Amino acid sequence: MKKKLSIILSGTLILGGLLAGCGGDKAPETDANKTQTEAPAGQTATGELKDGTYFAQGEMNEKSGWQYNVTLKVEGGKITDADWNATNIKAGPDKKTVSESGEYGMKAGGAQAEWHEQAEKAEQFLIEKQDPAAITVNDEGKTDAISGVSISVNEFVELAQKALQAGPTEAGPYKDGAYHAEGEMDANSGWKSTVDLTVVNGNVVAAYFSGVNEAGEDKQDFSKDGKYGMKEKGGAQAEWHEQVQKAQQFFLENQGVGSASFNDEGKTDAISGVSIGVQEYFTLAEKALEGAKK
Template structure:
């Protein structure tokens, strides 16, 4: 009997020790995880050179980097922006002490699509940021500087200035498609309009509908044919005026078009407004057009990630937000 009691006491003691060990170990793991999170950019006012980022939209943390003598040698800003996934893209942007030149770009965290947005982790993508000046732009999308040497003319009766104008939706739709529209204006006339959308795999709806992988009806016009019909309407009218829709975004103005055209109208309106002012115009001629960035006369242009337009735009946004924040601070 005594032996059984003794065995029971020993067993109870062992269980108690194991339970205590598990609880203690869990606390250590949680503590370590919290510390690791701070290491990758959580705002910690106790870090040397820490900068207050309270109220700064999209800025996670920032700090001064100094040498042994206390001189500022660089600035580190951790910023985030919404990409294709629900989890934001978070990156650390290290600027030279001029608070403008990018010294290094590091990925902190993301949940972008493998094979597409995930390519942001590749050295070939990150290395192109080194040494360029902010703000940055996707190649070919920097603001035009001196239009006197560009293929841009004075507005005509329609009020359009020559150039290529590209616009995209702010986010993907509920089916995972990002809509985009490009117009080309030559001699004051809209000579080309392309309306399309792309899924997370980088496949264009125009292509998918043409090869039968995106089918709306068995016998009606394909999505691309309807998009082309909308484009032809604008080319003929040189405007979207008269392109009315019902409560579902459908129109009976253009024959054969049964899709909702709200996305088309929103983007066309933005592109045509840009064409009236010349804002964001890309040259229709030589690519040697002068783009400007600050006082340097050079632009910080980078190549986006192929097939990952939303991710690329998120990176552009967070880098430029980081620049806006640190340049204001450095002043």
């Protein structure tokens, strides 16, 4: 009986020691173990917005031909200016400029106000509310929160949120606006090279490398319609417009010629999938931006 009791007591002591050991091995909670909740890049430790300029750009809508962007200015921790705009697939004038000139023609289509007028109301609403989330949208991207606004505002809301989340950005070296340059008519090819650029927040955000012939046809459109026929007629790896668009993208990513060098034919190995001569377009782009320098 004593022997049995002794075994029970020993087992109790061992179990107690194991439990104590488990508790003792638990590491004390440190700051590294705690879940950290960091403030968005555009906010200070107190939750206020950092002063500066905020910018965000959406994706190109191939159907409409517009790519939206939002520029916000913050002073004293508050949004003091908002600019909702869009660049065209062919660069050139921005959407507000096109709307202001009457070319967009929303009122002619039965709208209560032109696009730029409605965009300005959305901008003012954001400045008043100081929060993009205050603009509630339905499944069509439209809102009842802003009187006089019937256009879709979902991209404005999303891009404003994206810009604030990313934090302030430095403006580029150019003056905002549309810029154009063109070369000489090539007697052999029958095309004159053209370049159109759009600058927003000091940076080139839209580029269109193309050309025009005696009939006034656009070279990229000519190629898209299958009239140029580089693949069919010349055995090229891609059509002309597909290759020149890659050169456009390279220009935008590098804000210029970047590391590209060209041979005597104006061709480069720096841009994958581009076998056509594109040097003239980079030269024309540089010429177009001469008047854009601040």
